[in-house]
Amino acid sequence: MKMLPDINLRDHSSYRIINGRVRAQVLLTGIELFIFDYLRTAKSAPEIAEKLHSHEANTRLSLDGLTALGLLEKNNGQYKNSAEAEISLTSNSPAYVGEMLLMMNNFTAPAIKDMTGLVKDGPLPVQTDMGDQSIWVEYARTMANYQRCGIARGIAGIVAKVEGFSSFQKMLDLGGGSGIFSIALLAEHPSMKGVIFDQPAVIEMAEEFIAEYEMQERLTVMGGDYATDPLGRDYDLIWASATLNFVRDDLPRMMQKILKALKPGGVFISFADGATHERTRPSMFILENLIYGLNGTDTMFDQGEIAEAMREAGFTSVVSRTIETPMVRMDMDIARKTD
Structure with a gap:
């Protein structure tokens, strides 16, 4: 009988790395929809969906994702900005960095999308x-x-x-x-x-x-x-x-x-x-x-x-x-x- 390999890999760092794409997109979506502006006071997912004119179930999933990232707090179905999000992700804050993060993403997105091609074929003509x-x-x-x-x-x-x-x-x-x-x-x-x-x-x-x-x-x-x-x-x-x-x-x-x-x-x-x-x-x-x-x-x-x-x-x-x-x-x- 063939035995399973005697391997005990406790930390799958490759999984955490690939999961980073989801983490980044959850944040970018929150910024693009100005979700943090609506959560300076606690609100439910249906309330946010109504303000965004968005799909209620998927809005809740997005809010849960932002909570998993530590950017929102959730208590009895009510969501509210974390202290960090309140300072840096509400658009009227003097320390708002949402536009900076979106700009960084726009700069890097084309290369990220075709990184394999860039590695194989070299740089593309300047865009x-x-x-x-x-x-x-x-x-x-x-x-x-x-x-x-x-x-x-x-x-x-x-x-x-x-x-x-x-x-x-x-x-x-x-x-x-x-x-x-x-x-x-x-x-x-x-x-x-x-x-x-x-x-x-x-x-x-x-x-x-x-x-x-x-x-x-x-x-x-x-x-x-x-x-x-x-x-x-x-x-x-x-x-x-x-x-x-x-x-x-x-x-x-x-x-x-x-x-x-x-x-x-x-x-x-x-x-x-x-x-x-x-x-x-x-x-x-x-x-x-x-x-x-x-x-x-x-x-x-x-x-x-x-x-x-x-x-x-x-x-x-x-x-x-x-x-x-x-x-x-x-x-x-x-x-x-x-x-």
Whole structure:
């Protein structure tokens, strides 16, 4: 008689991985239907189905799925947002990230659908014009709410402890997008002024956030391409959050450009990704960037790559630390110019 194999596999990780597709789609459906907006107070599945004009039984199944994900609470047939969903998934919250998640899904969906083909045949012809500034305006706007989820204030608190910060007079936010990081950094300082440098269409959008936080007297904008255009001079602080990736192939020249734009004793801080374990960790970041890599765009940094470029450019001291964020682990590299 043939015996069953003597195997005791207790953790079927492959099952959990394949189940991730369902988990993601349950969340995306909840966002697309604005379910979380209706569940700021407890409601039953029939009440939600009536508001959505949706199929009652399938609405209940969707709500149960969101509850299984920990995004809703269910008690006696009544559903209500979890604390996390209330903050980040109700559309009128200043920390609403639903649009960001939908945009991320739209970017990655084609590659996910045909990943086998991409692995076998290589990247497809470029489908999206990444030079279209409207794409970056949308991206920066959706990222602003994620940054307002506490990360901008937390990072600003760390930067405020950098030696000499209290005496800084002028900062540059390189590729600053919405300007949320600049706003948070200036809020930590009584008088420092700042400049947001980004594409013209993006900084036009950034001015909306500057006005919202009443920073018009301290924060201005400058439009252009930071890779080719002048940055200005005499900055005490230059801040770059997840933007040096776009000049990774020209990093030595960019570092020299940043160094020249700083005052003697000035500080350059990069906040960026850093792959480890032969570019297999952190797993969330590797998998996110896998999509872009399969399409022929690999701008991911190795941990320590930016710090080494800082040293080679002539910065006198470089201090690095790793910071956990709600999305992924990031590296903060702090470099100082010679006095």
